[in-house]
Amino acid sequence: MTSTSARRLSTSLFDAQPEGIDDSLRDSEGRTCLEVARGKDTIRAIRDSRAFLNASYRSLLHSYTVSSPSTPAPEALIKLLSSPRIRLVNLSYLDDTSGVTLLHEAAKRKDLRLVELAVRAGADVFVRDRKGRPVYDGAGKDDRVRVFLRQFTNQDNSLIQEPSSEPPELRGYLNKYTNVARGYNTRWFVLHQGVLSYYRHQDDENVSCRGSVAMRTAVLIVPNGTSGLRFEVHSIPSRGHSSVQKWYLKANHPVEASRWTTALQKSIELAKREGEQNGRKSAESDVPSLKPSLSIGASSIHTRSRTSGPGAISLTSSGARRTSSRRLGEDGVQAEKQTRTSGGWWKTWKT
Known part of the structure; x- marks a missing residue:
């Protein structure tokens, strides 16, 4: 089989219907098919398929947000939310035009069915729109939507995840303490590839970073008596540096705080474990050879x-x-x- 035919076969498999294969599954070691894939064509096919999946979702979300408020959600969007591959889609994506997520738009339209589908598909109930507003702000006085969202804010399934060998990733708004005069300010935080960074707004993620802390030099502190909302991230001075960063953070909900502390603790453990392994390899490479030299100048x-x-x-x-x-x-x-x-x-x- 040629590389071209192999790629066509892989692409056809990943573009199968929801009742077909599920490439979001993990093996006993927490690895996805992308992590164990071999061959450039296979890896490219998986990545292209996932990129196309996210692009399709964003297109459907945009069509939904610009449609009339009385227009129901597209059937293709309902079908995608019911697919097992929806776990590969970033449901916290903000529409470029409206600046809202799927949950915001569904809650504003009081579409309880779509809200339930999105939450069960993995949508973040703590997500905020471009202006920093939570989902329930758009629900108005609809008690059904508010009650449903409140139910899931106290039952966060993201805290119970399948084991993974990759560092956790998390994005969201947290309140960061500035000083006595200004108090806490809302900032956009990103935990990605073992580094915690924060930005003034979500749109600034690819523009300007306000600060970052590497997890290999970080310490997580959860003070007692803070209603489960506050936690701290300190940086240990690395070799050649004497500056220490201390971030005092506060979430808006205990479950949201638990999600962050769990992800941060796991990321710190993985980073330090990787550092110890690299240190042992470096020490082994520095051991002098025991073979005696027979020539002396x-x-x-x-x-x-x-x-x-x-x-x-x-x-x-x-x-x-x-x-x-x-x-x-x-x-x-x-x-x-x-x-x-x-x-x-x-x-x-x-x-």
Whole structure:
């Protein structure tokens, strides 16, 4: 099978109907098919399929937001939300024109069916629109939508996730303490690839970062008696740096705070574990070779003294700092022995 035909086969599989394959599943080690895929064509096919899936969702969301308020959600959107592959879609995406998410638009239209489908598909009930408004602000006085959203704010399924070997990723608004005069300000936070960063607004994520802390040098602190809303992220000074960052953060809901602290703690553990493994590999590569050197240059010898025993000579090498003992027997066979002391490596010849 040629690479072209293999790619066509992979693409046709990933573009299958919802009742077909589910490429969002993970194996016993928490890996997805993309993480274990081999071959450039297969990896490209998976990525292209997922990119097309997200593009399709964004197009459907835009059509829904610009339609008349009395117009029901497109059937293609309902079908996509019912597909197992919806877990590969970013349901927190903000529409470019309206600046709202699917949950915001569905709550504003009091479409309880669409709200329920979106939440069960993994939509974040704590998501905010471009102006920082939560979902329930758009629900108006509809008690059905408010009650349903309140039910899921106290039952966050994202805290119970399948094991994964990848660092967790999380995005959302948190309140960051500035100073006594200004108090807490709402900022957009992003946990991605072992780094926690924050921005003034969500739209600034790809423009200007206000600050960041690497998880390999971070410490998570959850103070007692804060109603489960507040937590702190401190940075440990790395080698060559003396500055320390201390971020005092506060969520709007205990479940939202638990989601962040859980993701941060896991990311810190993974980063430090990776650092320890890299340290061990570096230490192993720095271990000197135990193979004795048989050649000694005259320039490397700086001490020569005669010791006890007939014809014994002790030589120290200032260059390689390696030693070996060579003993010549009556039969002319050499027996080599290598010893190491705290002062260096010694070479002794007995003639």
